[in-house]
Amino acid sequence: MKLPKGLAGVVVDQTKVSSTKNAVLTYAGYPIKELKDASFEEVVFLLWHTRLPSSDELTAFRKRLVSEMVLPDHTVQLIARIAKEPQHPMSILRTTVSLLGTTNDVKRDDPPRILAKMLTAIAAIIRIRDGKPIEQANQNWGVVKNFVYLFSGEQPTAERVKMFNTVMVLHADHEFNASTFTARVVASTKSDDYSCLTAAVCALKGPLHGGANERVFEMLEAIRETGQDPVGYVNEQMARGRKIMGFGHRIYKDGDPRAVILRVIAQKISQETGNDEYFALQEQIREYMFKKTHLHPNVDYYTALIYHCFNLDKKTFTMMFAACRTAGWLAHVIEQQTEGCLIRPSSEYVGETNRHYPNKEG
Ligand SMILES: CC(C)(COP(=O)(O)OP(=O)(O)OC[C@H]1O[C@@H](n2cnc3c(N)ncnc32)[C@H](O)[C@@H]1OP(=O)(O)O)[C@@H](O)C(=O)NCCC(=O)NCCS
Structure with missing residues (x-):
């Protein structure tokens, strides 16, 4: 039997989060071309719950996310120490996500909190790299307006928020791509959310994927x-x-x-x-x-x-991808944790056989 290289075309599990069947991208059944103007918060809710939120649910969800768009001072200080290093921002992000999992007190696995901290940390890395001060989120704005403000230091116009919102929605999920699959593999071992996201960032970094x-x-x-x-x-x-x-x-x-x-x-x-x-x-x-x-x-x-x-340095582009895709990574982690089992495939061994270790005594 000829194995498909890179698992191309192989269905490895089921999902209700998103689909690319017949080359049409849908999130929980909604085509992406209809969702492109939905708010990012609404799409995140959809991915995590596989249904659209009611108006009250959306308001509460947005409020919760924005309330979490803040980092404790000691976390910012730790990020600042690594963000000034000459390494690629994706390497800084990889360490930052792991760091968030150790400094981000309270509940370990809390998706709204984790998503909000990821966005805030990514904006902080950009500001620190640019030698600019860290801005504070405005509780009266939505997630996307705050995110653009936090990384740019400038209040974006409604039109720019809409543009960036569409970018975030379009990048939010893409069924079993390499980084999402990586996150699911880690989740399948019952590891914590930060470990899943750290692994996903590592996979996204490569030039054949997010890079x-x-x-x-x-x-x-x-x-x-x-x-x-x-x-x-x-x-x-x-x-x-x-x-x-x-x-x-x-x-x-x-x-x-x-x-x-x-x-x-x-x-x-x-x-x-x-x-x-x-x-x-x-x-x-x-x-x-x-x-x-x-x-x-x-x-x-x-x-x-x-x-x-949007005046972003090209070195930070893949971090932006990570910011948007965190929504989908978490959706898949939640699904894997609730409905999945340990992912442990098998391989076809094609190396040497029937070898014998030499008897060194004789
Ligand atoms: C995304 C990608 C990895 C998909 O890979 P894939 O489905 O496995 O397709 P392959 O890499 O096997 O490519 C099939 C053929 O198209 C060619 N090809 C694919 N992408 C190409 C590209 N960006 N430029 C030039 N040739 C390309 C390959 O060389 C190959 O040619 P061959 O059959 O003569 O060897 C591949 O298109 C790629 O590397 N693109 C550039 C990186 C990129 O933009 N990544 C972001 C993905 S969202």
């Missing part, structure tokens, strides 16, 4: 700085056997539905912030890539430009 958005922007900068023809760049990279970041997907062979929505936002915000040259470049690359490979852009392709337009 692609940073590489997309590196590519755009490299082309702009050298003035190289984008077609020449793509040909040169592929001739060297390198993949073009932000293209291709294990599931969406005819295009990533999230990229379609994000493209519209990228076009608008890039025009508004004077980054339209980057968008034009992306269009040239997209057209050529399709002609050459029939590959479509994935979720990371336009998100990279959107984050840049």
